[in-house]
Amino acid sequence: MHNLYDLDMERSILSSIIYSGDNLAEIFDTISAGDFYLKGHADVYLAMVECMNADLPIETTFLKTKLGSKFDEEIFANIIGTNSILDIKKYATELREKSIKRSLVQIAHQIPNKVSEDKPSRDMVDELSQSFYSLVEGSAAGVIKESKEIIVDVLAHLEKQKMLENQDIVGIDTGFKELNEKTKGFKNGDLIIIAARPGMGKTTICLNLMSNVLQRGNGVVFFSLEMPAEQIMLRMLSAKTSIPLQNIMTAKMDDEEWSRMSDACEDMSNKKFFVYDSGYVNIHQIRTQMRKLKSSHPEISLCVIDYIGLMMATSNYSDRHLQIAEISRGLKLLARELDMPIIALSQLNRSLEARANKRPMLSDLRESGAIEQDADMILFVYRDEVYLEQEEKEREKRAKAEGKEYVPKFIPNKIEEDAEIIIGKNRNGPVGTVDVIFQKEFTRFVDKSFGAIHMAEFTG
Structure with missing residues (x-):
């Protein structure tokens, strides 16, 4: 299990964000707080995101305020004492990989219980498939969103729409x-x-x-x-x-x-x-x-x-x-x-x-x-002409059956x-x-x- 997490890597990523707040924007779409193995590291990352959203510097003073009672002196000292890294995106991708693998182990542990459930096998496979898909897609299905989160999403969508060549679509x-x-x-x-x-x-x-x-x-x-x-x-x-x-x-x-x-x-x-x-x-x-x-x-x-x-x-x-x-x-x-x-x-x-x-x-x-x-x-x-053509064929058929002259009313x-x-x-x-x-x-x-x-x- 040890190879499924790396606390030094987690500390390096957090240290790099404190060193330069721009680093957070670079990895924001790659990882979330849930990808950190240590709960204390996840709390610090969440505080960093809150600072970024509030346009505050990602510095010790502001992070302490955001963390409040969750502030842990020892964890924070270890982060500050760790060297920052140059290629933060690469480290963030590796952190996400380890997080996915930990989740895979958890899903694997659930399989014996699922098999014993009184459910059709295809439904179980479908549920597990959903779990696997959510891992790689980072799906937040079923998560309750607060009003301010929804507004952030709406504004981001409007900004994206504004940039489109054809804004009407x-x-x-x-x-x-x-x-x-x-x-x-x-x-x-x-x-x-x-x-x-x-x-x-x-x-x-x-x-x-x-x-x-x-x-x-x-x-x-x-x-x-x-x-x-x-x-x-x-x-x-x-x-x-x-x-x-x-x-x-x-x-x-x-x-x-x-x-x-x-x-x-x-x-x-x-x-x-x-x-x-x-x-x-x-x-x-x-x-x-x-x-x-x-x-x-x-x-x-x-x-x-x-x-x-x-x-x-x-x-x-x-x-x-x-x-x-x-x-x-x-x-x-x-x-x-x-x-x-x-x-x-x-x-x-x-x-x-x-x-x-x-x-x-x-x-x-x-x-x-x-x-x-x-x-x-x-x-x-x-297509109206499909029916007009059908009617014309029936008219022709009737005329021939009755021995009458056929004069077309509709020519497709x-x-x-x-x-x-x-x-x-x-x-x-x-x-x-x-x-x-x-x-x-x-x-x-x-x-x-x-x-x-x-x-x-x-x-x-």
Whole structure:
């Protein structure tokens, strides 16, 4: 156990902070008071942080005042008598390492007790996984914050927001101007549901959103339960290069298109894009994979699941409504834990197609009202032309069956069509409709102001 702490190292770090208060700012994000093995050292570090927050010099007089009855003459004398160090960051990292290892030993001691508990094994694994993740992430889940701490966090967030190029966006840029205006972006900790009937393009709009996030240098994890990873990449490359998907899939491209394709492939190969394309996944597996990936790649800022209806439940509920409720709650909690938005796709009930106006509403969400309750934002994808085309085909079929002349009333546009992103729920903003354009050949949605003539700008 002795190699799991080093009192000389702890004294050296504290001595260096007294020697120069700037040293505290350098290691403030690396260690906390709980990382010190000796309680007296932890108390001194806390007093130093209090001095820093109050804009007081980190000197003996002020530290004694802050420590009050916790001031220990001997501990303090030992700190003052220890030489300060040059590379304080390196020492702080080592101190944190020892702290994590001590915590690992404690968790290991808990395992025999957990095994004897009357709980399913996967729940125990999940709890232990949470403990391990919290160690490396320094998560303060469940800690009660005082008002002044919250205000410090709020001011830090506002300062960060002020420095942004686009101050109107609070979360992740969606890539759609009007959608950004209404939602202010996808915020950390939010669960966003994108729902539609089959064939409306909910997967496509997600691929567009993911491409936009990747282009900004952030990472994305995509749990694809319906489509293999290669097919996903082909669609993203088509949207990125403005080369029709059909041409890419059949490799029928001219030299200039091959060149564009090659550049796009090279660009995408350098992105932090992770795809899990097994047809089976449950909330435990998503949680485990996301914790692991987020720890290794902190730049990951979005998780997408396609789609929620294909996820497996971990409980013994036979009622699918209850299973979906468990899944949606689990995704919301995971978004909070990882401090990032999670987008989950969902199917809509077929019953909406019996209505004259087929635009989706919240009541059309399939299988569970819990999705509506847990989601911070619900977006519906709607393309009126899908239904107009269906009606036209039925009209043609009827005319042929009755031996009548068929005169088309609706001729679909093969290149692009009007589409809508309907904001059905927005916890922190307005609801409403965002008009966009769906470009069929390139499997992508673009802003209404773009259209075919702006394709080059979009891909650039």
